[in-house]
Amino acid sequence: MYVxxxxxxxxxxxxxxxxxxxxxxxYLVWLERxxxxxxxxxxxxKEVGPFGLFQPLVDGIKLMTKQLIVPAGVxxxxxxxxxxxxxxxxxxxxxxxxxxxxxVARNLDIGLLAIFAFASVNVLGLLLGAWGSRNKYAVISxxxxxxxxxxxxxxxxxxxVTLVMITGTxxxxxxxxxxxxxxxxxxxxxxxxxxxxxxxxxIFFVCMLAETNRAPFDMAEAESELVAGAFTEYSGMGFxxxxxxxxxxxVIGASMATILFLGGWDCPLGLFPGVLxxxxxxxxxxFTVIWIRWTFPRTTFYGLLNLSWKILIxxxxxxxxLTSAMLKVF
Amino acid sequence: xxxxxxxxxxxxxxxxxxxxxxxxxGVLRVKLTMDGEYIVxxxxxxxxxxxxxxxxxxxxxxxQFLPNTGRMDYLHALAFNHGYVSVVERAAGIEVPERAEYxxxxxxxxxxxxxxxxxxxxxxxxxxxxxxxLYAFDDREHILDLLESVTGSRLTYCYFxxxxxxxxxxxxxxxxxxxxxxxxxxxxxxxxxLVTKNIILMKRLQEVGPISAEMCRKYGATGPVCRGxxxxxxxxxxxxxxxxxxxxxxxxxxxxxxxxxxxxxxxDEIEQSLRIVEQALDKLxxxxxxxxxxxxxxxxxxxxxxxxxxxxxxxFGVRVVSDGSNTPYRLKLRxxxxxxxxxxxxxxxxxxxxxxxxxxxxLDLVIPEIDR
Numbered sequence: 103m104y105v106x107x108x109x110x111x112x113x114x115x116x117x118x119x120x121x122x123x124x125x126x127x128x129y130l131v132w133l134e135r136x137x138x139x140x141x142x143x144x145x146x147x148k149e150v151g152p153f154g155l156f157q158p159l160v161d162g163i164k165l166m167t168k169q170l171i172v173p174a175g176v177x178x179x180x181x182x183x184x185x186x187x188x189x190x191x192x193x194x195x196x197x198x199x200x201x202x203x204x205x206v207a208r209n210l211d212i213g214l215l216a217i218f219a220f221a222s223v224n225v226l227g228l229l230l231g232a233w234g235s236r237n238k239y240a241v242i243s244x245x246x247x248x249x250x251x252x253x254x255x256x257x258x259x260x261x262x263v264t265l266v267m268i269t270g271t272x273x274x275x276x277x278x279x280x281x282x283x284x285x286x287x288x289x290x291x292x293x294x295x296x297x298x299x300x301x302x303x304x305i306f307f308v309c310m311l312a313e314t315n316r317a318p319f320d321m322a323e324a325e326s327e328l329v330a331g332a333f334t335e336y337s338g339m340g341f342x343x344x345x346x347x348x349x350x351x352x353v354i355g356a357s358m359a360t361i362l363f364l365g366g367w368d369c370p371l372g373l374f375p376g377v378l379x380x381x382x383x384x385x386x387x388x389f390t391v392i393w394i395r396w397t398f399p400r401t402t403f404y405g406l407l408n409l410s411w412k413i414l415i416x417x418x419x420x421x422x423x424l425t426s427a428m429l430k431v432f
Numbered sequence: 433x434x435x436x437x438x439x440x441x442x443x444x445x446x447x448x449x450x451x452x453x454x455x456x457x458g459v460l461r462v463k464l465t466m467d468g469e470y471i472v473x474x475x476x477x478x479x480x481x482x483x484x485x486x487x488x489x490x491x492x493x494x495x496q497f498l499p500n501t502g503r504m505d506y507l508h509a510l511a512f513n514h515g516y517v518s519v520v521e522r523a524a525g526i527e528v529p530e531r532a533e534y535x536x537x538x539x540x541x542x543x544x545x546x547x548x549x550x551x552x553x554x555x556x557x558x559x560x561x562x563x564x565x566l567y568a569f570d571d572r573e574h575i576l577d578l579l580e581s582v583t584g585s586r587l588t589y590c591y592f593x594x595x596x597x598x599x600x601x602x603x604x605x606x607x608x609x610x611x612x613x614x615x616x617x618x619x620x621x622x623x624x625x626l627v628t629k630n631i632i633l634m635k636r637l638q639e640v641g642p643i644s645a646e647m648c649r650k651y652g653a654t655g656p657v658c659r660g661x662x663x664x665x666x667x668x669x670x671x672x673x674x675x676x677x678x679x680x681x682x683x684x685x686x687x688x689x690x691x692x693x694x695x696x697x698x699x700d701e702i703e704q705s706l707r708i709v710e711q712a713l714d715k716l717x718x719x720x721x722x723x724x725x726x727x728x729x730x731x732x733x734x735x736x737x738x739x740x741x742x743x744x745x746x747x748f749g750v751r752v753v754s755d756g757s758n759t760p761y762r763l764k765l766r767x768x769x770x771x772x773x774x775x776x777x778x779x780x781x782x783x784x785x786x787x788x789x790x791x792x793x794x795l796d797l798v799i800p801e802i803d804r
Contacts, residue, residue: 138562317560326558326560329453396563397563399632
């Protein structure tokens with residue numbers, strides 16, 4: 103029987119992508135707990151397996167064996183569909199991410215666009231889940247999530263548009279290929295295209311934090327204000343899937359920053375490029391994200407919007423204009 | 433189903449903050465009338481942990497009520513001890529040996545530092561920063577160990593007795609206290625560098641939650657709340673009791689009245705308390721820690737007595753009316769946080785929910801003390 107090798111390849115990638123997303127979600131929780139513990143001079147998980155490495159496994163079993171409670175008065179369809187709406191687009195996004203020179207499931211020409219399109223669905227999931235929960239805290243949280251994401255998608259996309267102008271393509275694979283040959287070729291140091299490139303990276307990173315609802319922009323969850331925000335009514339695996347979706351989104355965000363600004367799988371010194379370098383850069387960014395969470399207090403909601411509308415958007419637009427002017431001149 | 437689409441002007445909804453809520457640090461319920469995220473009206477609802485301490489006092493002998501005092505403000509239990517034993521000593525005319533007064537001040541001030549440290553951690557937690565809590569608890573642990581070694585308990589102390597304290601300190605305590613003072617002094621700059629000067633924290637606290645001096649007077653707010661609004665009032669200075677007149681310390685006062693001012697008052701008070709402990713340890717006289725002629729059954733003469741002390745949260749006053757029997761005729765406790773909370777409804781009007789919660793945190797509420 104003849105089976106198209108392309109189908110086998112796609113199946114292998116499908117399994118690989120889901121496994122990668124799930125494994126990351128599980129072990130980022132472990133990393134988060136361990137890192138938080140060390141920042142706070144504790145030890146963190148240590149009982150289950152060496153260094154508590156089996157802790158995510160046990161946590162997963164606990165979440166899965168819990169009853170799925172659908173509280174009275176919620177919208178049953180929206181309530182159940184919301185966690186899936188957060189998780190699925192996150193996994194879909196992995197399809198277009200080139201981890202290595204040959205390690206990409208589907209090399210789309212509009213990969214960049216596809217990822218940002220999928221990323222926006224995440225907000226919809228949170229909004230529907232919170233709205234369907236019929237809980238006042240959740241509704242407040244939903245309102246926050248939407249306005250926060252609208253505010254932060256603009257500077258993020260303007261920065262990405264700047265980058266597309268420089269690279270001339272939306273194909274993630276090509277974008278990385280253009281940055282090969284050492285850290286001075288990376289987009290973050292591409293000062294001849296725009297002297298503001300490091301700032302652009304910073305804007306992208308901050309927007310990524312806000313997009314993924316990470317501290318100090320965790321307005322949606324804000325446990326000391328809104329109890330658990332959008333997740334207040336969720337328990338068991340419903341909450342677990344939300345959680346996994348959040349971590350998958352962090353992985354996507356860090357991967358995007360790596361691809362767009364840090365040269366993807368390129369080695370900083372131009373030697374031996376490979377998937378290992380991609381993972382090192384990505385996990386370093388994720389480490390930083392967790393580090394920020396356990397160091398800073400939460401901003402307020404209006405402080406967050408002020409930062410976006412009054413600082414990030416003007417700077418990113420200025421960068422856009424500067425870049426286009428420099429492209430025209432040189 | 434068109435009702436969903438129609439929205440009336442100035443539509444508000446009621447949000448029950450508590451009695452189970454992470455930000456209230458206890459069973460306080462605040463009934464918020466909200467317009468979106470803006471607070472139109474806030475009404476604190478009390479009574480979820482009311483234990484009738486005052487009535488309990490009228491049904492027990494004078495000495496039997498003593499352990500109750502440590503269970504009201506469990507974070508600064510020794511000051512509540514101090515208030516109650518002082519008023520009974522005043523009523524019964526009991527002289528306290530000097531060393532006992534020194535021990536009272538030393539332990540009470542250490543307790544004040546531990547209370548402020550816990551508040552510091554919990555307050556930053558309210559603002560979403562988790563890590564400082566663990567560092568503050570680390571420091572607080574040293575105080576708890578010290579106080580445990582002399583009082584026998586770690587939280588709800590009952591160390592003071594009518595006529596003195598029940599246990600003398602030893603050299604280990606003195607050395608431990610001095611080591612702790614040095615340790616905390618070394619760590620305070622770290623707290624200020626990492627937390628106080630954090631730009632997010634400054635933005636969240638400065639000019640947020642203003643409480644005017646007038647509002648403090650209206651509601652009878654005391655302690656760091658009124659000192660953060662520019663009112664220089666500290667019972668230790670203005671109605672001195674115990675050995676505080678012999679101590680050289682300052683009362684930190686900030687004029688701004690915002691959450692940051694209250695934060696700074698408490699942070700400065702930690703240093704002032706350390707100064708008091710240090711001086712008291714230097715001057716500590718020898719002698720007994722318990723007055724010799726304390727009657728077994730106390731029956732203060734008929735009369736009306738009042739004594740106030742400064743706790744970590746403000747002025748705590750005890751009024752007792754004695755009819756000459758072995759139980760108080762009337763016992764009235766004036767607890768500081770009750771008054772401090774009373775101004776909350778007025779202070780947070782028109783504020784956003786996160787700012788209102790920062791304001792609530794800056795009031796340093798201890799619910800069992802409000803409800804008594």
